[in-house]
Structure formats: C-alpha cells, structure tokens
Amino acid sequence: MCGIAGILYKGNKSVSIDLLKKMTDTLIHRGPDDEGFYINKDRSFGLGFRRLSIIDLNTGHQPISNEDGTIWVVLNGEIYNFLELKEGLEKRGHKFSTKTDTEVLVHLYEEKGVDSLQYLRGMFAFCIWDEIKKTLFLARDRAGKKPLVYTENNGDIIFASEIKAILQHPDIAPGIDYKSMDHYLTYGYSFPGRTMFSNIKKLPPANYLIYDKNGIKIEKYWSLDYSDKLKLHESEYGNLIFDSLKEATKLRMISDVPLGALLSGGVDSSAVVALMSELSNRPVKTFSIGFDEKNYSELDYARLIAKRFNTEHHEFIVKPDVLAILPKLIWHYNEPFGDSSCIPTYYVANMARKHVTVVLNGDGGDESFAGYERYIAFKFSEQLKLVPKPVLKAVYLSLNKINRIFNNRETTQASKICTFINILSSYDKKYIYPRLISYFTPEEKEKLYNQDFRQNIKNGYSFDFLADILEGFKKYSAVDRVMATDILTYLPEDLLVKMDIATMANSLEGRSPFLDHKVMEMAARIPDGLKLKGIITKYILKKSMKGIVPGEILTRNKMGFGVPLAKWFRSDLKDFILEILLSDEFIKRGFFNKEFIKKLLANHISQKQNNSNKIWALLNFELWHRMFIKRA
Numbered sequence: 079m080c081g082i083a084g085i086l087y088k089g090n091k092s093v094s095i096d097l098l099k100k101m102t103d104t105l106i107h108r109g110p111d112d113e114g115f116y117i118n119k120d121r122s123f124g125l126g127f128r129r130l131s132i133i134d135l136n137t138g139h140q141p142i143s144n145e146d147g148t149i150w151v152v153l154n155g156e157i158y159n160f161l162e163l164k165e166g167l168e169k170r171g172h173k174f175s176t177k178t179d180t181e182v183l184v185h186l187y188e189e190k191g192v193d194s195l196q197y198l199r200g201m202f203a204f205c206i207w208d209e210i211k212k213t214l215f216l217a218r219d220r221a222g223k224k225p226l227v228y229t230e231n232n233g234d235i236i237f238a239s240e241i242k243a244i245l246q247h248p249d250i251a252p253g254i255d256y257k258s259m260d261h262y263l264t265y266g267y268s269f270p271g272r273t274m275f276s277n278i279k280k281l282p283p284a285n286y287l288i289y290d291k292n293g294i295k296i297e298k299y300w301s302l303d304y305s306d307k308l309k310l311h312e313s314e315y316g317n318l319i320f321d322s323l324k325e326a327t328k329l330r331m332i333s334d335v336p337l338g339a340l341l342s343g344g345v346d347s348s349a350v351v352a353l354m355s356e357l358s359n360r361p362v363k364t365f366s367i368g369f370d371e372k373n374y375s376e377l378d379y380a381r382l383i384a385k386r387f388n389t390e391h392h393e394f395i396v397k398p399d400v401l402a403i404l405p406k407l408i409w410h411y412n413e414p415f416g417d418s419s420c421i422p423t424y425y426v427a428n429m430a431r432k433h434v435t436v437v438l439n440g441d442g443g444d445e446s447f448a449g450y451e452r453y454i455a456f457k458f459s460e461q462l463k464l465v466p467k468p469v470l471k472a473v474y475l476s477l478n479k480i481n482r483i484f485n486n487r488e489t490t491q492a493s494k495i496c497t498f499i500n501i502l503s504s505y506d507k508k509y510i511y512p513r514l515i516s517y518f519t520p521e522e523k524e525k526l527y528n529q530d531f532r533q534n535i536k537n538g539y540s541f542d543f544l545a546d547i548l549e550g551f552k553k554y555s556a557v558d559r560v561m562a563t564d565i566l567t568y569l570p571e572d573l574l575v576k577m578d579i580a581t582m583a584n585s586l587e588g589r590s591p592f593l594d595h596k597v598m599e600m601a602a603r604i605p606d607g608l609k610l611k612g613i614i615t616k617y618i619l620k621k622s623m624k625g626i627v628p629g630e631i632l633t634r635n636k637m638g639f640g641v642p643l644a645k646w647f648r649s650d651l652k653d654f655i656l657e658i659l660l661s662d663e664f665i666k667r668g669f670f671n672k673e674f675i676k677k678l679l680a681n682h683i684s685q686k687q688n689n690s691n692k693i694w695a696l697l698n699f700e701l702w703h704r705m706f707i708k709r710a
Contacts, residue, residue, distance in 0.1 A: 080108055080109040080127060080128055080129045080130055080140070080152070080153065080154045080155075080239075081102060081105025081106075081107075081108030081109045081127070081128040081154060081238075081239045081240070081243070081582075082105075082125070082126070082127055082128075082152040082153070082154050082203065082204070082205060082226075082237075082238065082239050083098060083101040083102050083105065083125070083126040083127075083237065083238040083239070083243045083244075084098075084123070084124060084125045084126065084152070084205050084207075084214075084235075084236070084237050084238070085097070085098065085123070085124050085234070085235070085236050085247070086122065086123045086214050086234065086235040086236075086289065087122050087123070087234050088122075088232075088233035088234055089232075089233065089234070091122075091234070092121035092122075093117050093121050093122065093123060093124035094124075095115055095117065095124075097124075097246070097247065098115050098117075098124050098125070098126035099113075099115070099126065100246045101126055101238060101243040101244070101246045101247070102115075102126040102127065102128050102243065104240065104242045104243045104246060105128045105238070105239055105240060105243055106128055107410070107582060107583055107584070107585055108128055108130060108154070108239060108240075108582045108585070109127070109128025109129040109130045109585075110128075110130065110585050111129050111130055111131040112127075112128070112129035112131065112139060113126075113127060113128050113129070114126075114127040114129070114139055114140050114141055114152075115127070115141070116141040116143075116150050116207075118207070118209055123207055123209075123214075125141045125150060125152050125205065125207065126152075127140045127141055127152045130435070130585055130587060131334075131335070138176055138177070138178035138180065139176075140152050140153065140180055142176065142178070142180050142181050142184060143184065144184045144185065144188060145173055147209075148208070148209045148210050149184050149187060149188065149206060149207065149208055149209065150184075150206070150207045150209070151180060151181075151183045151184050151187075151204060151205065151206045151207075152180075152204065152205050153179070153180040153183060153202060153203075153204040154202065154203045154204065154224050154226075154239050155200060155201045155202035155203060155204070155219065155223065155224045156179060156200045156201055156202070156587075156589070157179040157180075157182055157183070157198055157199070157200040157202060158179075158199050158200045158329040158330065158332065158594075159197075159198070159199040159200070159329070160178075160179035160182045160200075163182045163186060163197060163198075164181075164182050167182065167185045167186065167189070170189070172185040172188070179200075180204075183198075183204060183206065184206070186198075187206050187208075187215070192215065192217075192286055192288065192299070195217055195286060195299050195300075196299070196300075198219075199329070199594070199595065199596070200219065201219045201221070201223035201224050201589070201590075201593070202217070202218070202219045202223075202224055203216075203217070203218050203219070203224035203225060203226035203239065203281075204216070204217055205237065211290065212290060212291065213288060213289070213290040214235060214287075214288070214289040214290070215286065215287070215288055216228065216237060216281055216286065216287040216289075217281075217285070217286040217287070217299075218281050218282070218283050218284070218285060218286075219283065219284070220283060220284045220300045220595045220598075221283055221284075221442065221565075221569065221570065221574065221590075221593040221595070221598070222282070222283025222284070222569070222570030222571075222574050223574055223578065223590065223593060224239075224578065225239055225240065225280070225575070225578060226238075226239065226280070226281045227239075227240065227241050227244060227273060227278055227279065227280050227281070228244075228278070228279060228281060228287070229244055229250060229277050229278045229279065230294065231249055231250065231277070232249075234249070235289050235294075236250065240412050241273060241275060241278055241412040241413065242409070242412055242706075244278055245275075245706070250277065250278075251277075252275055252706055252707050252709075253275060253276040253277060253707075254274060254275070254276060254703075254707065255268070255269070255272055255273065255274055255275060255276040256276075256531070256534040256535050257269055257272070257535055257539060258272045258273060258274050259274060259535075259669075259699070260523070260535045260539060260540055261539070261540040261543070262274065262413075262414055262416060262695070262699070263416075263517060263518045263523065263526075263695055263696075263699075264512075264516050264517060264518060264523075264540035264541070265416070265515060265516060265517065265540065265544075265567075265568075265571075265572075266415070266416025266417050266517055266572060266691070266695060267413075267415065267416060267417070267568075267571040267572045267575065268413050268414075268571070269540075269543075270282065270566070270567055270570075270571055273412075273413055274413040274414060274702070275413075275706075281296070282296075282298070282570075283566075283570045284298055284299060284300040284301065285297065285298050285299065286299055300595065302562060302565065302598060302599065302602045303599075303602060303603075304551075304554045304555075304558040304561075304562060304602050304603075304606075305553065305554070306603055307603055307604070307605050308603045308604060308605075312608065312618070312621065315604055315608060315618050315621075315622070316618065316621045316622035316624075317622070318600065319600070319601075319604075319618065319619060319622040320622045320623070320626075322594075322596065322597050322600050323349065323350075323353060323591055323592070323597060323622075324353050324356070324357070326591040326592075326594035326596070326597050327350060327353040327354060327357060327438065327591040328353075328357050329594070330438055330589040330590075330591055330594075331354065331357060331358070331438070333435075333436050335434070335435040335436060336363070336433065336434040336435055336436070337363075337434050337435070337436035337437065337438070338362060338363030338364060338365060338390075338430060338433065338434040338436070338437050338438075339351050339354055339362055339363070339364050339365070339389075339437055339438045339439065340364075340365055340366075340426055340427075340430065340437050340438070340439040340440075340588070341364040341365060341366045341380045341383060341384065341389075341391075342366065342367075342376055342379075342380065342440065343366065343376035343377070343378070343379025343380035343381075343382070343383060343631065344376065344379070344440065344631070344636065344637070345440075345443065345449070345616055345619065345620060345623070345627065345631060345632060346440025346441075346442075346443030346444070346449070346592060347439060347440035348379075348383045348440075348623075348627045348628075348631045349440065349443070349619070349623050349626075349627055350438050350439065350440050350591055350592075351364060351383055351387055351389065352383075352387060352623065352626050352627050353591070354438060355387040355388075355389070361388055361389055361390045362387065362389045362390070363389065363390045363392070363430075363433055363434055364380070364383070364384050364389040364390065364391045364392065365391075365392045365393075365394075365426050365429055365430040365433075365437065366380035366381075366384075366391070366392070366393050366394075366426070367393070367394050367395075367396060367422040367423075367425055367426040367429075368380075368393060368394070368395050368396070369395065369396055369422075369641075369642055370395060370397070371642040371645060373642070374637075374640050374641065374642045376637055377393060379630070379631060379634065380393070382628055382630060382631065383627075383628070383631065386628055392429055392430075392433065394425055394426065394429045396421065396422050396425055396641075398642075398645075398646040398649070398650035398651060399650070400421055400646075400651075401651070401654060403421075403424065404701060405701070405705070406424075406583070407420060407421070407424060408698070408701045408702050408705050409705060410424075410579050410580075410582075410583040411575070411579050411702075412579075412706070413702065414695070414698040414699040414702040415575070415576070415579075415698055416517060416691065416694060416695040416698060417572050417573075417576055418640075418641045418643050418690075418691070418694045419576065419640065419641055420576050420579070420580060421641055422641060423576055423577065423580040424580045424583060424584075426580075427580045427581045427583070427584045427586050427588075428584045430584075430586055431584040431585060431586045434586075435585075435586065435587060436586070436587045436588075436589060437581070437586060437587070437588055437589070438588075438589045438590070438591060439577065439588055439589070439590055440590070440592060441573055441574065441577055441588075441590040441592060441593060442569065442573075442590050442592035442593040442597075442598070443592045443616070443619065444616070445561055445564045445565050445568075445569050446561065446565075446592060446597070446598055446601035446602070447601060447609050447615075447616040447618065447619040448557055448561060448606065448609035448610040448615055448616060449615050449616045449636065450564075450615070450636075451494075451615070451636065452511075452514045452515060452560070453557055453560055453561070453610055453615065454610065454613050454615070455498050455514055456510065456511050456514065456556055456557075456559075456560050457556045457557055457610065458498075459498075459502055459507070459510045459511075459556075460556040462502060463507050465502075467502075467503050467504075468503075471503040471504075477492070477495065477496045477499060478496050478500070498514075501513050501514065508545040508548070508549065509541050509545055511544065511545075511548060511560055511563070512540070512541040512544040512545060513541070515568070516541075517691050517692055517695050518692060518695075520541060522692075525671060525674045526670055526671055526674050526675070527669065527670065527671070528668055528669060528670060528671055530668055531668065531669045531670075544563065544567065547563050547566060547567065548560070548563050551563065555606045556606075557606035557609065557610050558602075558606050561606075561609075565598075574593075577590075604618060615636065620632045643690035643691075643693075643694055644682070644688050644690040647682060647683070647690055647693055648682065648683050648685070652683060655679065655693055655697060656679060658697060658700055658701070659675055659679060659693070659696055659697065659700065660672070660675065660676065660679070663704075664700050667703065670696075675696070678692060678693070679693065
C-alpha cells in the first residue's frame, strides 16, 4: 500500500526530482517505509513513490521496470492473484528481479497491454509508462478502493494518489468546482469523476486512462450485470456465498506483516472475523470503536463476536473532544467530506496501527446484499407509485400528528415512516431515491444559497444526476437498481474514500473481502428477493452465516456507523459551530444566506430539528476552504 505521483510534460519543460519529492512528501503517511523516483532520459516524464511495506519487504522497491528499462510502473494497492500470474509469466520467459506483486504488472502489460486489467484481482491504482511508445497508462480497480486523481494543464498531465500532491506543482492553483460543491451539499461527497477543485479530476473506478500523441482516452473496462440470475436452491446460494467469501478472505490474509480486522459488530465485519478465525492458526486481532452514548455504540455486539472467536480484542471510546483532530481530518481528506463516521473510522484505524499493518473489514456487504433500510423504502415507493399524491399527503398529515403526540424523536420507526410518506407525497417518483439519501434538498438550497452562487449552478442538478443513473438501470428490479446505483456512487465516493483515507492517514492497509470482484459478480446474479426478503435485509447472506456467526448478530437491527453529532452540536461543540458558521469570514465568502444558517443552527440547538448532518457538511466545507483554498 503506497502513494504514487507523476508528471508528463508535452512541451520543453523538464521534470525535476525536487518537484517529485515535494509531491511525494505530502504522501508520506501512505508510505513511511521507502521512497523512489524515475525520470526518463529526455526528462519529459517522471514518477514518484512512497512505500508502505506489506509484501516482499526487502526487494519491493518502486518504481520497477522490465528487463531493458523501457516500461516502468508504480502501484498503490495489492494484486492478490500475483503468484498465479507470475508463475504463468515465468513459464513464458519473463524474468523477475523481485518477489513483489508490482512487478507482475510490467510483464503482464508487455503481453496484454490494457487488456492486462482483465487478469488482475485486487485493489489498485497504478501508472505504467511505456518509453518506446511514449504512452501513459493509468488505471483504478473495479470497485474504486484506491484513489487516483489527475489534472491536464496545457497538454501536461500531473497525477497522484491525493489532491494535495498535485497542488504542490507550481502551475496548479486551487479553485472551486461549483457543481461539485452543490453535489457535496446534496449527498456529502463531491461529484463523481470530478473533485471540489475546478481543475482536478478523479479517474473513475473500473476505468483506465491512456495519454499518448492522440491525447487522453478514458474507458470503462468492467461493470456488473444483474440480468443473468442464477437458479439455485436457497441452501445452494448460502453455500456459494460462504465459499466465495472464504476464498476472498483467504487471499486477503497474504501478508509479510501483522494483520487483524476492524470489527463493528454488524453482520459483514462479523462474517469476515469468523472466516479469518477459521483460516488462521492464531487468534485474530480485532479492533472496535464505541461511544458513551449507548444508542450509537455497538461494542456489546463486537465483544460478543470477539468472545465467540476468541480474538485478541481492542476497544476505543470516542469522546466529543474531536476538535483536536478536525484539522488533521480536513488535511487528509483533501476535499470536504460530509460523512461524520470518518471520525470513529480514523480513531479505530489509529488504534489498529499500534498493533498491525493490515486490517480486513466488512465494506461492500450492504451494497451487494441489500443491507440498507433505504432499499426497503425504495422498494415500497415503487409499489406505491400509483397512489395519488393527495392521498399520500393526507396519510402523512395524520401520521405526523399522531407521531408528535406520542413520540417526537426523529430516530423512531414511526417517524421514519412518516418522513417516507411525506417524501412520496412531495416529489416526482424519479427523485424519491435522491431525496431519501440527501443532506440539503433543492428547496432548502434555494434558501441556503446566495443569489450569486445559485447562478453558478443549476439547482437540482445533483438530483437529476442520480435519477439518470437509476433510469439507466430501469431494466432491473427496484432493489437491483438502487444497489447498482450505490455501487457507482455512494460506495466509491463516500464509503471507500472514508476507509482509504482513515487507514492511510495512519499508514494502515485496509482490505475488503466483500469487494472482491468475483464476490460482487456472484452477488449480482443472486435474485434480489433473496437479498431483501420482505423487510429482512441481507437475508441470504445471513442464511449463509447461520451456525457460524451468532444468532444475536444475524437478527439484530442495523445500526450503522453513526456518530452522536446531534448531541455534541447541542453541548460540547455548540460554541465551536456557532463561532465558525456565523463568522464574518464564512458569510462573506458569498455562498450562503446567513439568516437561513442562523435558523438552521437555532432549530437544531433547541431540538426542533436534527440538522446535524447539514451542520457537519457546512462545517467541513468552511474548514476545507480555509485550509486548501485560502491556504490558512
């Protein structure tokens, strides 16, 4: 696991070691163990590298070349099937000088070119430079586990694992991408394929980029197919899932350094720990995070799994004194990040790094096996789409009145149902799912945005973006449509960014068996009625783990990796958010309406509304703006 950076000049400029080193120095957390550089003879191209040593500790130095030095590579990530690939390449005459997985990329490229991607099983972002053809080849793994950002500047290409490395280049000045900003305030992450910086882009997951004399070409090389369903007995599906996950877990336990697991106490991470325990000849090291607020803490469930599998268990309690790490989080995330669970994710990664260098986790289980409550809501929305809106509105008004009389807490099931009916009665059916997962609605943004800022964007653009993706999957069932949409958007732009940044900030490698592309392809072929059966989420996955994972875990309600922000913003962090979000500095940026923000904060503090996600999103944006745009 590493950090990579590179520069390709099309003019008469020369790449310097000093600049490459300045770029890779910002990535030292991704690779504290080693650094390396390569500049070609005419100095038009250069590579920089920072290494976190995981496999082949002694000879895995990068960049790595082929035998005659005409093809060079740097890799961030792991190729899990590299031994199998290496054996075949050696039989065909290729000579290897290291034992690392990275060298496989060079020789596979010599034989297959860009088609080499079809043979790789792993998580990766890499660059291959072909000196003979003067061709730059960049690629990202299928799910989007590892990041890769780039900019084109007057024909020059500058790329890196993180935005902050690109910003070290003297020709790159930071500016805001306003549509990404609008998208961020809608969903909590920047626009897919773009960043919050107007001149820096992301290479999308499952895509590769070729840059040669003809310019840039970006193409997708993989996607999931939900149409080719298997026809098996229920028990056969369970066996298939178990065997696939076990094999994916076994591959991810290959390491020359200590490894463990992040254990939330949910179904997915519990399944991974169960499989690791079966595959390991020593107790698995597990790491869990919790809160003093019991409604947000899953430690009891994590302890249950730790006891069941006799793990070497470690815990950490997150306190509301997060102000000390906020600047660190802002710096590491490079962009505003609206998912507040980045806080406990950072802490659990920090704790784990004190004991291990690699951790497995349960990321991806919800998106492949229908684990979110919102999937239930969307499924019912499709079934209720013919009910007239006035009828739905009348139902909402009645339910809302009853709910307020008996229980005004927004986290109750009754309140959630009430909110769902209100959404159905208020929005066009194509906007139901975007509304279910939004932070600020289009109506709220009309009041939040100043007129000048509104003119820079098309309000509602982000809702249309997600609605169009859903429409592209219209041949699939409702549940398959939302899972496919989340795998293209929420998974790589939120969850995987969160895990990659949190682990890499602590020089820790995270691995995800559920995100093995063979597991994802298998899951896509399972009928959606077995994944979401009635209102039972992840039905067939739970069935596959019955008798292995304790029943208390399989039947518990999903909690999610939430943070008690609502309480913190009304108590320990109240003065801080008022100071930042009502400051002249924030308001005078000209983006937001001060009166709307005052009302937003007042309603939250008085407990009239739970605006914690909206407040966190605005807070993150302002702190990011001060650090990256104003360079404060």
